[in-house]
Amino acid sequence: MAFSETGKVWMNGKMVAWKDATIHVASHVIHYGSGVFEGIRAYDSTRGAHVFRLPEHMRRLADSCRVYRMEPPYSISELTDAVLETIRVNGYKSCYIRPLVYRGYLQLGVNPMPCPVDVAITVWEWDTPLGGDDARRSGVDVGVSSWTRIAPNTLPALAKSTANYANSALIKMQATVDGYAEGIALDESGVVSEGSGQNLFFVRDNVLYTPTLTSSILQGITRETILVLASDLGLEVREQPLPREFLYIADEAFFCGTAAEITPIRSIDKIAVGNGRRGPVTAALQDRFFGVINGDLPDEHNWLTPVGAAVATP
Numbered sequence: 001m002a003f004s005e006t007g008k009v010w011m012n013g014k015m016v017a018w019k020d021a022t023i024h025v026a027s028h029v030i031h032y033g034s035g036v037f038e039g040i041r042a043y044d045s046t047r048g049a050h051v052f053r054l055p056e057h058m059r060r061l062a063d064s065c066r067v068y069r070m071e072p073p074y075s076i077s078e079l080t081d082a083v084l085e086t087i088r089v090n091g092y093k094s095c096y097i098r099p100l101v102y103r104g105y106l107q108l109g110v111n112p113m114p115c116p117v118d119v120a121i122t123v124w125e126w127d128t129p130l131g132g133d134d135a136r137r138s139g140v141d142v143g144v145s146s147w148t149r150i151a152p153n154t155l156p157a158l159a160k161s162t163a164n165y166a167n168s169a170l171i172k173m174q175a176t177v178d179g180y181a182e183g184i185a186l187d188e189s190g191v192v193s194e195g196s197g198q199n200l201f202f203v204r205d206n207v208l209y210t211p212t213l214t215s216s217i218l219q220g221i222t223r224e225t226i227l228v229l230a231s232d233l234g235l236e237v238r239e240q241p242l243p244r245e246f247l248y249i250a251d252e253a254f255f256c257g258t259a260a261e262i263t264p265i266r267s268i269d270k271i272a273v274g275n276g277r278r279g280p281v282t283a284a285l286q287d288r289f290f291g292v293i294n295g296d297l298p299d300e301h302n303w304l305t306p307v308g309a310a311v312a313t314p
């Protein structure tokens with residue numbers, strides 16, 4: 001859905017009206033993909049509005065900046081406060097949060113380093129679940145992409161750079177045109193990597209499998225959340241390279257990510273995953289995940305930052 005175009009955007013320390021939150025067309029980021037960002041969510045709950053895993057997201061933002069030799073003129077603690085302030089100013093209880101650090105306007109040329117490092121934080125209501133409203137229960141149909149994920153030592157997959165999303169867009173567009181909700185990309189060696197904006201998990205014989213960090217994946221914060229929840233549930237987890245054919249023989253499969261949350265996959269390349277329905281392990285992980293987010297289960301791992309609170313340095 002289109003933006004409502006209301007509210008305020010935090011830009012370099014100032015709250016700016018949505019329509020005034022613009023940059024010059026000669027800004028470096030537009031031409032050379034010289035930006036890094038985060039995708040974070042705030043949820044309303046029985047215990048009030050909170051942000052899910054805010055320190056971990058802000059740490060990843062700092063890591064992405066470091067890889068790209070960007071020094072934002074604000075500390076991570078200041079940016080963390082700014083995220084919470086932006087949510088409060090906009091009056092949201094639940095929303096999607098997009099901090100963006102980018103090379104701004106000064107001159108153009110491939111070297112970004114002369115250009116200023118600017119920061120913006122945009123928040124908006126998230127109403128586009130992967131695969132539609134029912135997908136959390138019924139699952140999505142996906143296909144393996146003919147596009148390969150960014151290869152090691154080309155674009156660094158662990159840095160959440162805007163440039164990486166040119167590859168994601170190719171994967172997503174192909175999936176859309178082919179009638180799938182998402183694509184699954186393989187890495188350059190042909191093993192399973194991830195979706196255009198989601199990590200992947202599989203279940204076979206009650207063991208949870210997920211690709212390793214060396215399979216060109218983003219180190220998802222939801223992925224790490226699943227690893228903790230799996231351990232809480234006493235599930236065996238194997239992080240390992242996964243051959244393509246594993247996709248077709250898994251009992252269960254699901255995407256995870258800030259946007260996708262936990263979305264079951266019911267078919268891959270038109271082959272049913274298991275019996276084509278959400279499986280029991282996926283459902284158990286969803287129950288825990290949404291239970292913590294909704295406030296129905298205790299926040300045992302300190303994953304929730306109240307929107308109203310002042311925050312400590314992560």
Ligand SMILES: Cc1ncc(COP(=O)(O)O)c(C=O)c1O
Binds near residue numbers: 195199218256
């Ligand atoms: C390429 C890619 N992989 C995985 C993920 C999932 O990461 P997270 O759980 O931190 O949202 C995302 C979402 O940000 C992504 O863009």
